[in-house]
Amino acid sequence: MQANLMLLLTAAIWGFAFVAQRVAMEHMGPFSFNGIRFLLGAVSLLPLIWFFSRKQSVAVTPAAKTSIWLAGGVAGTILFAAAALQQVGLLYTSAAKAGFITGLYMILVPFLGLFLRHVTGLNAWLGAGIALAGLYLLSINDDLSMSRGDMLMFIGAIFWSCHILWIDFIGRRVNALQLSAVQFLSCGVLSMLVAFWLETPSLSSVFAAWKAVLFASLISVGVAYTLQIVAQKKAKPTHAAIIMSMEAVFAAIGGVVFLSESLPLRGWIGCALMMTGMLLSQIPLPKLKRATH
Template sequence: MQSQTLRSDIMLLVTAAIWGFAFVAQRVGMDYVGPFTFNAARFFLGALSLLPLLLLLKPDQPTKSDKGRGLSLWQGGLAAGALLFMGSTFQQVGLQYTTAGNAGFITGLYIILVPVIALVWGQKTGRNTWLGALLAVAGLYLLSVTDDFTLAYGDLLQLIGALFWAGHVLLIGWLSPQMDALRLSVIQFFTCGLISLLAALFLEEPTLGSIGEAWQPIAYAGLLSVGVAYTLQVFAQKEAPASHAAIILSLEAVFAVIGGYLFLNETLDLKGLAGCALMLAGMLISQLAPRNKHQTEMAH
């Protein structure tokens, strides 16, 4: 049992590292293509990378109590893909105006936003969530609020994106008991890729040449961040408790800062470091008490 837990922890840590460094790839990719073009290529590639697993893995069978209720696989995939498009769009556009580290920490606020939003549906949450939220808000203030008391534009976009990520987590948590998780992932990634492509055709001028120049960051964000990381997450969370998994996955923000420092020469002043520390503390404290499993099933 301990060996299984250790294996799950390692897979989750690798997943957090891949997702954290993906913020670097997402910033570099926009040196060559627009945000919608990048997301279209990324999610199409990620969806294609999961197709071989459909042949290798048997579909998850929903329990009898779950059959016949809720949405169909295609309806659920389309809805999840639409939310994924909104979250990834705000994240990707926002990365043009903020650092990879800031984006990583602010995106990570979805961990706290999920139980807060779930209150609308009558789900109760503990004091640890509210304490974590207060610390995270204080950290966001130190990290992102400018001298004239306005939220930096890029960070504001990341914060709006975090709201959509939280909505996506809640939807996936509701859908996952009803249908096969892998097939749901493939459909939502293709949906997000298609909407992103349509937006790119209207708002940008994508070319095969520019996409070819950005092939390395696109490959990382598509194959590793989507294909490999989500596969690791699915297998790891079969063994790891949900709150335990969320704590490890919240380290994604730390890896985003490390990646920004190593590859993009991004640095934080003392105020920014204090803000990151408070936000990370808030994320971790919000996970101290066992909570609903929905909160760690996220698509990046």
């Protein structure tokens, strides 16, 4: 129950973070925002890492340090790709649509898991079909084209899926807080390198968007991503995926309430189908028993 509540809080924070991400880009570029966001997120974890390291009686070996830097570096690189696609995509689509399309990672995780020899049940195939129908209604235009923002969000969902699979694989082998800090640092550094190449980062733009920056960095990054890693150590994968899919609902609520966004009826039907598909893909179907004579 504790792990499930942590995941629900994570989903709420991530959902409302779409609002902060949209607001921040009124003052700064997407890579500048991600760079500041993830670097501050890494810094916010340092006091906790220092506090818990004082309680550890076992010395950290050089091999363990190498392991955490390698694991966090890989996680941070995947996170950089996912966050960059999401942030740039928000320039061209709404927070509500972004939340639901990003939520497709719940469908993609079991299918990408096939390459890792994970078992994918019939519920995942049914859920994927329903979710794709919803994506069609939500994002495909009358001329069968997809907007740039929605396409970037969909590609980003693939990287979010890879991130979840990597965290699931490595999260139980390393310290959760240290893994979070290293991945945020890696993602932040990569984002700032691209920002200085493509944009013009400035302190004035950061101060202009300080509320959105603080929420997206200290709360969405420092708190939520760490809650995800800690909770995934205790929660069942199926339960975790179902609860985290609520991120899309919170994103839609945030977009409507704080950004005055709206969707046509076709879009809301698409959202409902996508949510149904996401949930169905995570709920095992009952097994049919053979009749005995």
